[in-house]
Amino acid sequence: MQTPWEHRFAHRTEGMKSSFIRELLKVTDQPDMISFGGGFPAAEIFPIDRVRAACDKVLTEKGRKALQYTTTEGYAPLREWVARDAKKMGINISLDNILITTGSQQALDFVGRIFINRGDRVLTESPTYLGAIQAWNAYGPHYVTVDTDEDGMLTDQLEQLVATNIKFMYVLPNFQNPMGVTLSHTRRKQIVEIANRHGVPIVEDDPYGKLLFEGEPIPPLCVIDEEYHSNQDGCYSGNVIYTSTLSKILAPGLRIGWVIAPPQVNKKMVQAKQGADLQSSTFDQYVAYELVKDEWLNEHIELIKKVYKERRDAMLNAFEKYMPEGTTWTKPAGGLFLWLRLPDGCDTVKLFPMAVEEKVAYVPGEPFYPNGGPTNTMRMNVSASKPEVIDEGVRRLANIVRRCTMPAIRYPRTRE
Amino acid sequence: MQTPWEHRFAHRTEGMKSSFIRELLKVTDQPDMISFGGGFPAAEIFPIDRVRAACDKVLTEKGRKALQYTTTEGYAPLREWVARDAKKMGINISLDNILITTGSQQALDFVGRIFINRGDRVLTESPTYLGAIQAWNAYGPHYVTVDTDEDGMLTDQLEQLVATNIKFMYVLPNFQNPMGVTLSHTRRKQIVEIANRHGVPIVEDDPYGKLLFEGEPIPPLCVIDEEYHSNQDGCYSGNVIYTSTLSKILAPGLRIGWVIAPPQVNKKMVQAKQGADLQSSTFDQYVAYELVKDEWLNEHIELIKKVYKERRDAMLNAFEKYMPEGTTWTKPAGGLFLWLRLPDGCDTVKLFPMAVEEKVAYVPGEPFYPNGGPTNTMRMNVSASKPEVIDEGVRRLANIVRRCTMPAIRYPRTRE
Numbered sequence: 001m002q003t004p005w006e007h008r009f010a011h012r013t014e015g016m017k018s019s020f021i022r023e024l025l026k027v028t029d030q031p032d033m034i035s036f037g038g039g040f041p042a043a044e045i046f047p048i049d050r051v052r053a054a055c056d057k058v059l060t061e062k063g064r065k066a067l068q069y070t071t072t073e074g075y076a077p078l079r080e081w082v083a084r085d086a087k088k089m090g091i092n093i094s095l096d097n098i099l100i101t102t103g104s105q106q107a108l109d110f111v112g113r114i115f116i117n118r119g120d121r122v123l124t125e126s127p128t129y130l131g132a133i134q135a136w137n138a139y140g141p142h143y144v145t146v147d148t149d150e151d152g153m154l155t156d157q158l159e160q161l162v163a164t165n166i167k168f169m170y171v172l173p174n175f176q177n178p179m180g181v182t183l184s185h186t187r188r189k190q191i192v193e194i195a196n197r198h199g200v201p202i203v204e205d206d207p208y209g210k211l212l213f214e215g216e217p218i219p220p221l222c223v224i225d226e227e228y229h230s231n232q233d234g235c236y237s238g239n240v241i242y243t244s245t246l247s248k249i250l251a252p253g254l255r256i257g258w259v260i261a262p263p264q265v266n267k268k269m270v271q272a273k274q275g276a277d278l279q280s281s282t283f284d285q286y287v288a289y290e291l292v293k294d295e296w297l298n299e300h301i302e303l304i305k306k307v308y309k310e311r312r313d314a315m316l317n318a319f320e321k322y323m324p325e326g327t328t329w330t331k332p333a334g335g336l337f338l339w340l341r342l343p344d345g346c347d348t349v350k351l352f353p354m355a356v357e358e359k360v361a362y363v364p365g366e367p368f369y370p371n372g373g374p375t376n377t378m379r380m381n382v383s384a385s386k387p388e389v390i391d392e393g394v395r396r397l398a399n400i401v402r403r404c405t406m407p408a409i410r411y412p413r414t415r416e
Numbered sequence: 417m418q419t420p421w422e423h424r425f426a427h428r429t430e431g432m433k434s435s436f437i438r439e440l441l442k443v444t445d446q447p448d449m450i451s452f453g454g455g456f457p458a459a460e461i462f463p464i465d466r467v468r469a470a471c472d473k474v475l476t477e478k479g480r481k482a483l484q485y486t487t488t489e490g491y492a493p494l495r496e497w498v499a500r501d502a503k504k505m506g507i508n509i510s511l512d513n514i515l516i517t518t519g520s521q522q523a524l525d526f527v528g529r530i531f532i533n534r535g536d537r538v539l540t541e542s543p544t545y546l547g548a549i550q551a552w553n554a555y556g557p558h559y560v561t562v563d564t565d566e567d568g569m570l571t572d573q574l575e576q577l578v579a580t581n582i583k584f585m586y587v588l589p590n591f592q593n594p595m596g597v598t599l600s601h602t603r604r605k606q607i608v609e610i611a612n613r614h615g616v617p618i619v620e621d622d623p624y625g626k627l628l629f630e631g632e633p634i635p636p637l638c639v640i641d642e643e644y645h646s647n648q649d650g651c652y653s654g655n656v657i658y659t660s661t662l663s664k665i666l667a668p669g670l671r672i673g674w675v676i677a678p679p680q681v682n683k684k685m686v687q688a689k690q691g692a693d694l695q696s697s698t699f700d701q702y703v704a705y706e707l708v709k710d711e712w713l714n715e716h717i718e719l720i721k722k723v724y725k726e727r728r729d730a731m732l733n734a735f736e737k738y739m740p741e742g743t744t745w746t747k748p749a750g751g752l753f754l755w756l757r758l759p760d761g762c763d764t765v766k767l768f769p770m771a772v773e774e775k776v777a778y779v780p781g782e783p784f785y786p787n788g789g790p791t792n793t794m795r796m797n798v799s800a801s802k803p804e805v806i807d808e809g810v811r812r813l814a815n816i817v818r819r820c821t822m823p824a825i826r827y828p829r830t831r832e
Contacts, residue, residue, distance in 0.1 A: 004615070005678065005680040005681055006680070008531060008583065008584075008617065009530055009531065009684060010529070010530055010531055010533045010536075010555070011533055012529070012533075013529075013530050013684055013687075016530075016687040016688060016691065017687065018683075018686070018687055018690070019488075019687075026487075038485070040485055041484070043480035043481070043483070043484050044480065046479060046480055046483045046484070048475050048479035048480070048483070051475055051479070051483065051699075052471065052472060052475045052479075055468065055471040055472075055475070056468060056471075056472075059467055059468045059471070060468075063462060063464035063467070063468075064460065064462055064464070065459070066669055067459070067462045067464070067467065067667035067668070067670065068456060068457070068459050068667070068668060068669050069454070069455075069668045070669070072435075101693075102518060102693040102696070103693055105691075105692070105693050105694045106692060106693040109692045113426070113428070113554065114425055114429050114432075115424060115425065115426055116426055117426045117427055117428075120426075131690075131691075131694070134690060134691045135691040135692070136691075137691070138688070138691055139426070167424065201424065251483035251484070252483070252484060252485045252698075253482055253483040253484050253485065253486065253697060253698030253699045254483065254697060255693065255694075255695070255696065255697045255698075262421065264421040264422070265421055267434075268425060268432065270434070271429075271432040271433065271434055271435075272554070274434070274435045274550060275432065275521075275547075275550045275551040275552075275553070276521070276522060276525045276551070276692065277517075277521050277522040277525065277671065277693075278521045278547070278671075279671070280518070280671065281518075281669065281670060281671045281697045281700050282668075282669030282670075282671075283467075283667075283670055283703075284699060284700060287699075
């Protein structure tokens with residue numbers, strides 16, 4: 001039955017759906033639940049005392065400014081920090097390249113807003129970040145997908161696909177959400193080269209890059225891309241739109257992200273932001289700047305890496321210990337997620353209620369495939385649970401998985 | 417010459433322009449400048465010590481939660497406060513009616529996102545809030561405008577216009593930005609009645625309503641509208657989408673706004689927010705809740721009203737004292753703005769560089785008319801300058817105005 005409102009909604013709302021993950025997390029918010037579902041950082045290592053000291057300093061020294069409106073582009077010292085941080089990654093940028101956003105999610109929304117006409121072809125990994133799909137669906141793109149393996153997005157078919165009128169390609173190079181895999185240096189170079197040759201922009205989403213547990217960091221695509229373009233007066237004018245965030249290295253509740261883009265794109269982003277919310281929280285930007293501006297942040301990142309690495313290892317060990325044969329998983333070198341593939345025939349959406357009953361939760365993998373995909377995958381978060389909890393949670397989960405591998409009783413027939 | 421990026425931008429970006437006001441404010445950010453341009457609250461009465469105490473309390477008692485992700489809908493206690501506040505205005509709402517947004521600007525963007533198809537007819541006051549026009553232009557509406565006088569939006573032609581396939585009408589009932597006028601009770605009732613009869617939703621934008629200097633408050637349109645609808649279990653299911661903010665009664669830098677909408681609309685708003693930025697700052701929501709939850713907020717609002725009333729009076733007095741004959745202005749009963757109309761033939765855009773030279777700034781009025789309008793108007797902010805500064809600023813401005821009323825030397829011929 002049509003409500004009085006439905007006929008009034010704009011066509012684009014048909015593409016807008018409630019976030020599967022966010023709805024699912026409501027179910028899992030119960031005592032005794034072990035949740036590998038969310039992408040929550042470990043709250044027990046949030047630098048609460050540091051944040052308190054930063055709030056104090058900001059309010060004492062600059063209270064009037066920190067509580068007032070500021071420029072849409074963002075608090076200048078924080079943008080300068082973004083530029084210094086980019087320089088450490090290997091790229092020279094100027095303030096004209098930088099916009100502070102409300103998390104990198106907002107940067108993705110703006111990418112959709114300024115680039116996607118209904119029906120435009122957008123190239124993504126498969127699976128890819130669900131939040132990007134959700135942001136862009138309102139703009140009505142057609143997704144062209146490329147499979148992803150342990151070395152990230154496959155490049156062997158890329159050139160053919162890129163030649164088919166692609167508006168932009170979307171890449172998560174480091175510890176990709178949802179799979180946790182890292183795009184190899186060779187493939188990064190191939191992707192950047194192909195993108196430049198065909199004049200197709202790259203949107204590089206890098207929220208986890210600093211959380212590398214082992215091995216050497218690989219340059220981001222924007223750094224590789226800089227070789228293809230003349231940098232004018234320290235201003236990046238290349239082919240990559242890069243976004244990152246403080247959510248995973250400081251605190252997601254502050255909602256501080258940023259986007260680095262060529263000046264013409266940044267100008268459009270700023271216009272989009274003016275219309276969208278005028279600016280991100282002045283106060284959070286001031287507080288965040290106090291926290292990131294000196295060496296302490298690096299120490300804190302080392303702590304996060306240490307804790308998450310232990311948890312990743314705990315999960316890998318628990319998989320080895322408990323998971324039935326035929327189950328495979330990725331072995332991320334960093335970040336917050338692992339990707340589990342169950343034996344053929346196991347459906348992780350159908351298993352989900354059984355898991356919740358056993359007080360363990362995950363995110364079924366199918367929604368991460370923009371055009372649909374296998375139903376026997378799941379995303380597992382490693383950051384939010386302690387090692388012993390991870391062990392117990394994986395044990396419970398393995399019992400569920402084992403049930404689905406026994407054909408006769410694969411799924412309960414009826415459920416009340 | 418086309419840049420390599422321009423041909424890639426989506427069609428909707430053609431409607432996106434840099435905010436005239438935000439660009440203008442960059443010019444006026446000079447020492448000795450007296451600016452009546454921005455809509456800045458008075459920073460010298462920001463409750464800095466209270467904010468510091470709130471940060472301290474939040475971090476001490478709930479630090480882990482306050483720095484973590486929270487639900488898209490917003491921090492539940494803050495939403496409960498919105499419900500209590502609405503009840504004081506005279507309307508029963510439930511949490512299913514409420515979404516916390518990044519300022520009320522974001523609520524306006526979401527209105528555009530979920531309602532406006534390209535070419536849809538949107539009815540607005542003329543002049544109206546520039547930020548709404550800017551947010552909606554990306555969605556390509558056609559504006560149908562209604563003139564505004566000292567009693568707000570005119571209603572005598574409204575019925576005819578509303579019958580012409582209007583998607584929604586947009587009303588700022590209290591101390592309207594830019595004119596400072598208040599929509600009369602009689603007209604509010606007429607507008608709500610017409611809107612319900614024709615099934616046209618009302619978007620009610622009320623950032624200043626609590627800043628009433630004198631006289632009795634008039635019920636918001638959503639309260640009047642409730643009579644037309646059955647309220648189910650305390651959930652509002654009427655025809656009005658109401659938005660407000662803490663920006664003008666607490667601090668704009670925290671970027672806390674909210675929207676009250678029927679549940680079907682709220683659900684779409686939540687989906688829009690998930691795609692747009694997942695959620696507003698958890699930390700700012702926790703801190704804001706500590707500040708608004710008890711009676712202190714009312715005391716603080718009394719202080720703001722006292723200060724702004726003095727400033728409004730100072731400006732009205734200065735107009736009387738300095739402005740040449742033929743200049744008229746509104747006499748707002750609250751809020752942050754006055755509207756000045758210069759003698760015919762004075763062009764406030766052309767006068768602007770002369771004013772800046774004399775170290776005084778305002779916002780030219782023409783951009784506030786969605787379909788164009790008179791060029792001899794300007795918006796004057798009363799909240800950001802002390803009475804003696806207002807007097808001096810108006811004196812300078814009156815000298816400029818006087819120049820433009822002398823025909824022979826109306827504008828300088830050439831300017832270097």
